[in-house]
Amino acid sequence: MTIHEQRWNELADVKEELAARNWFPGTSGNVSIKVEENPVTFYVSASGKDKTKRTSEDFLLVDGEGNAVEQTSLKASAETGIHCEVYRLTDAGCCLHVHTVDNNLISELYGNEGEITFQRQELIKAFGIWEEDGSISVPIVENYADLTKLSKAVADVIKPDTKAVLIRNHGITVWGKNAFEAKKHLEAFEFLFSYHLKLQTLSFLSNKTKNKSFGGVKHGTIKIS
Amino acid sequence: MTIHEQRWNELADVKEELAARNWFPGTSGNVSIKVEENPVTFYVSASGKDKTKRTSEDFLLVDGEGNAVEQTSLKASAETGIHCEVYRLTDAGCCLHVHTVDNNLISELYGNEGEITFQRQELIKAFGIWEEDGSISVPIVENYADLTKLSKAVADVIKPDTKAVLIRNHGITVWGKNAFEAKKHLEAFEFLFSYHLKLQTLSFLSNKTKNKSFGGVKHGTIKIS
């Protein structure tokens, strides 16, 4: 198997697992995997496919600017520019973008705050953070209709230790050094989001919303716009 | 494969996917796919089948008035008249009717309002709406026991850009130009419904219910009858 076939299969496998969780509702979302360095090429989702199917037209190979490297009738996902920024700014080998109800809720509730930070949750070990008071932040950017502006907004918030970016009411974009790690990061974030929302609900109900460091979230107060 | 076999298989496939999500509880729901134009014929669910099974008696071919085109012992779904109206009034090629807890809740909570409108949600791109302030409305009609009256009520609210109708405590009827697009629309609506209900819950809890354009909903206040 060539390196191209191997990467294609890894990407098809992770896509299949996420599709089984219904994390690509309405053909939303897109995924990519890096194939070569210097210059970068990566496979990225073709636009508008049903991600529950596995076909030879699911991905196409693009360069670091998101242009097709080979002759193809496929159109790269409209959000390929975001994947380009991730590969340009980080050592990611795989990048996943999915919509879940809970990641959309977090992006909206903490959107004005501009980020959400988790602390004192075992699951943050999934990000390689083993310190008792370690924390992980996810920046949140506005959802610009202009995709060039959106790519730039995402690029602007990526710091060396960033593992994911939330776009407001537009899901999570998360990465890792390979498909295994990208999926691990995604699962951990989704768990933290769901846990936080449910604990926040119980917190509101028992009238303890003054405490800003509640529920595994270090800072950030829910803002409802 | 004839066009009839092809359409049958497409409909059986989408039915299977929706059944796997338990979206036909208690044998509820029904699906159809257009086979021919001028005059219209379409396959529609036979009445009262277990939709988790795949059998040769799942569908029957009917004309634009819902009458069986071929000799058959099968009875078309009691709600075939609604499918007839959808094919008469729109360019739909496939039409899906399912019950979920969340689509029933939206139909009840916004029933008095007569519609629900979503805005500023990435998922509305699934309806081909790419403008930053674009919006999508779903009309809601009362659930008349008289099925002729119900079909007429559904027909009355279908406008050129309508993609779906909610019937109060009676699920969603959604369509697209083919099975792929109908499923895409359905998944997007279900995501928007679930997102809105969960955000509304958090909104109520944090006492911000005055804002009528809250949670990706442009207008409409929850009315509980």
Next chain:
Amino acid sequence: MTIHEQRWNELADVKEELAARNWFPGTSGNVSIKVEENPVTFYVSASGKDKTKRTSEDFLLVDGEGNAVEQTSLKASAETGIHCEVYRLTDAGCCLHVHTVDNNLISELYGNEGEITFQRQELIKAFGIWEEDGSISVPIVENYADLTKLSKAVADVIKPDTKAVLIRNHGITVWGKNAFEAKKHLEAFEFLFSYHLKLQTLSFLSNKTKNKSFGGVKHGTIKIS
């Protein structure tokens, strides 16, 4: 295939479907199917099996008093007596007992009321009720540790049109003339339970709890013991 093999397979199939939904948590629950009339014999779950597996020791044949009809090392479910009452008092051909979080919640919240009644929900058509104001009631009995007393309590609330009984914090027992209908009834009840609980939550949040006929429930006020 003999009638015995046929009924066994039908029961194994419905058990498999319900197990896939995790409706037998912790080996709870049990199922049965009638094989012969006059005198009645039925297959019933052997005690304490993992219901996600399909084995030749899943069921044993018992008579109308719940005694094994054939030589066997298997022990009938401790709750076989409830199945006996269902076959004695109704024309059921199949009887299913499962635990879900939502059926347990309904049994607790409406336990003091002694029943819950659903109305104006499309899903009640699953019980053959097509009238616009038709309704369906489920009696709720206390969960006596003495299983003879419990079987009698269940028997006492079964009326001609009863389709299911809830035992407080002990799941639902539901039946139909065959496995297909029993499953249809179960799915419809579970949908109605889940719908009602979620609507009730939104109702509490928007302070409209005075209305006793709220949320598809005709009468019954939530009592929390």
Next chain:
Amino acid sequence: MTIHEQRWNELADVKEELAARNWFPGTSGNVSIKVEENPVTFYVSASGKDKTKRTSEDFLLVDGEGNAVEQTSLKASAETGIHCEVYRLTDAGCCLHVHTVDNNLISELYGNEGEITFQRQELIKAFGIWEEDGSISVPIVENYADLTKLSKAVADVIKPDTKAVLIRNHGITVWGKNAFEAKKHLEAFEFLFSYHLKLQTLSFLSNKTKNKSFGGVKHGTIKIS
């Protein structure tokens, strides 16, 4: 099949079932099964594997101190010490550690209380408790980053009738005399946790939170830190 192969397969099977429920988010969690007594050896999860896959590198054989018994390049899970304590202090034959949103919520909400006790729930029969007023307690310990300290904290709360320990924001560790019973206990606890949280939510909403024995919980008031 040797006893080693048999135990390996049992452990691989239960891992597969729990992975299918997404109970190992972000490669979290670990499982073990006892192979020999006097001295004890057991198979335990290798560190950091994707638990949705089934491979020959999923487990390694360790002794009662958690040291590999055979030459291997695999590293035992960092939390193997907790499994050692379980096998030292109980007659467990299998031990499972998983993260779910609900077990993490219970561990946080009742963390200050130090335990949660369930009563008057049919599901506690899964623990062999058949008395009408029988109850089952789960101790809750703090989540120390120092794993030796954490293992000791877990060991300190294990009493003869303990079936599981919750670690604060770090999931449940549950055991049984074999894989079948460990899974049965786990499913029953998860059901009780989910049931309690949802009933607690409805309780808060209807302002009945004074009652400390509410919702199948004998004692313990929700403390939100």
